[in-house]
Amino acid sequence: MKDQNSDFKIKIIGFIGFGLIGGSIARAIKKVRPDISLYAYDYHPNPPSSGYKEALSDGVLDFVTGNLEEGFPDCDIIFLCAPVLSNISYLPKLKSIIKPSCILTDVGSVKGNIHEAISELGMDEVFVGGHPMTGSEKTGYRNSYALLLENAYYILTPTDKTPKFKLDVLKKLVEDIGSIPIILDPKEHDEITAAISHLPHIIAATLVNLIRESDNSEKMKQLAAGGFKDITRIASSSPMMWQNICLTNAGVINTILDRYIEMLKTASNALSELDEDYLYTMFETAGEFRNSIPNKSAGLINKVYEIYVDIIDETGAIATIATLLANNNISIKNIGIIHNREFQEGVLHIEFYDEQSENDAIDLLSRHNYHVYDR
Ligand SMILES: NC(=O)C1=CN([C@@H]2O[C@H](COP(=O)(O)OP(=O)(O)OC[C@H]3O[C@@H](n4cnc5c(N)ncnc54)[C@H](O)[C@@H]3O)[C@@H](O)[C@H]2O)C=CC1
Numbered sequence: 001m002k003d004q005n006s007d008f009k010i011k012i013i014g015f016i017g018f019g020l021i022g023g024s025i026a027r028a029i030k031k032v033r034p035d036i037s038l039y040a041y042d043y044h045p046n047p048p049s050s051g052y053k054e055a056l057s058d059g060v061l062d063f064v065t066g067n068l069e070e071g072f073p074d075c076d077i078i079f080l081c082a083p084v085l086s087n088i089s090y091l092p093k094l095k096s097i098i099k100p101s102c103i104l105t106d107v108g109s110v111k112g113n114i115h116e117a118i119s120e121l122g123m124d125e126v127f128v129g130g131h132p133m134t135g136s137e138k139t140g141y142r143n144s145y146a147l148l149l150e151n152a153y154y155i156l157t158p159t160d161k162t163p164k165f166k167l168d169v170l171k172k173l174v175e176d177i178g179s180i181p182i183i184l185d186p187k188e189h190d191e192i193t194a195a196i197s198h199l200p201h202i203i204a205a206t207l208v209n210l211i212r213e214s215d216n217s218e219k220m221k222q223l224a225a226g227g228f229k230d231i232t233r234i235a236s237s238s239p240m241m242w243q244n245i246c247l248t249n250a251g252v253i254n255t256i257l258d259r260y261i262e263m264l265k266t267a268s269n270a271l272s273e274l275d276e277d278y279l280y281t282m283f284e285t286a287g288e289f290r291n292s293i294p295n296k297s298a299g300l301i302n303k304v305y306e307i308y309v310d311i312i313d314e315t316g317a318i319a320t321i322a323t324l325l326a327n328n329n330i331s332i333k334n335i336g337i338i339h340n341r342e343f344q345e346g347v348l349h350i351e352f353y354d355e356q357s358e359n360d361a362i363d364l365l366s367r368h369n370y371h372v373y374d375r
């Protein structure tokens with residue numbers, strides 16, 4: 001069969017669901033391929049949601065419609081970027097309107113269920129499953145940014161029915177936006193993500209709810225320190241998105257959750273028996289494995305470019321540093337003072353969008369006699 005890759009020109013890309021991930025992908029595409037027109041479907045067009053209006057005025061989107069029959073039949077690629085159950089609900093409609101050459105892809109955190117629906121609908125020749133392994137607990141277009149995709153693994157889940165040229169086109173686009181494509185079988189994808197992403201979100205949510213239910217005097221909330229915040233950041237994620245993920249990968253998540261409950265029971269027994277060896281080894285082995293996970297590379301854990309700077313905790317201290325960084329064209333993603341026992345005085349935590357900015361900031365602030373920690 002002729003390789004159709006060389007003939008395939010991407011002129012229009014459509015988005016259904018346009019929040020953190022859809023918005024970030026659109027921004028990244030606009031940056032590297034400004035020649036491609038980007039369309040989005042606003043499923044609640046009256047009144048139009050603010051994200052779509054903003055994206056039009058930012059020049060990220062070229063066209064927004066409340067009717068899929070407008071523009072979407074012309075799309076060369078369509079990204080499904082809504083919660084996983086909503087993505088599936090669009091398949092029958094899309095089947096009737098897209099052109100045969102269209103590449104339909106999704107960014108959903110679960111792959112088995114959408115692949116099943118695609119097969120049932122006989123849409124295998126248009127679909128290439130996808131899942132960028134990057135994101136955050138934040139939602140919506142206003143939190144999206146192009147660099148979110150940079151250096152992130154981007155899983156693609158072709159099957160034996162996926163046309164090779166469609167996989168190649170999508171792979172190339174994923175590389176163009178700075179991500180690292182990685183091919184996985186949908187079933188293996190769901191087993192891996194159940195362990196490293198879905199289970200941690202359940203653990204974070206239940207742990208926060210445990211404290212919520214126990215904290216009668218609100219003292220726990222007041223004193224909750226770095227460790228609790230580190231392990232529960234993801235409890236602030238979108239409830240709708242995570243409800244959909246749990247509903248569509250329930251069996252696989254339960255398998256790993258049951259094993260985790262067994263480990264908790266073993267830890268509980270070790271506590272009852274004051275089993276010194278077990279307790280020591282539990283923390284030692286976990287620490288060794290955790291330390292072996294690269295912090296600043298594309299990985300299963302969201303990459304973080306952050307520094308800590310000693311400051312005197314007084315008005316104006318943040319502004320001085322923020323101005324210094326801005327004057328040197330270093331963009332800040334997040335900034336805030338941290339108070340905990342690990343740091344004696346106030347310490348300023350600054351997060352950047354990329355490694356280069358982090359390195360430039362360390363250099364700059366050190367030259368201005370700030371004490372900078374890079375953990
Ligand atoms: N948040 C994250 O870190 C990651 C999320 N994902 C996947 O990306 C997808 C989108 O998640 P986010 O962008 O984070 O969420 P988000 O909440 O920021 O964006 C979702 C968008 O979908 C829209 N939406 C909701 N129901 C819809 C429907 N029926 N039809 C059309 N649009 C609808 C919402 O209005 C919103 O704009 C989900 O499938 C999620 O599993 C994948 C990787 C990372």
Ligand SMILES: O=C(O)C(=O)Cc1ccc(O)cc1
Pocket residue numbers: 108109132133134135136137197234301302
């Ligand atoms: O915020 C975090 O660390 C995440 O875990 C983000 C995330 C959420 C869902 C995904 O499918 C992939 C990544």
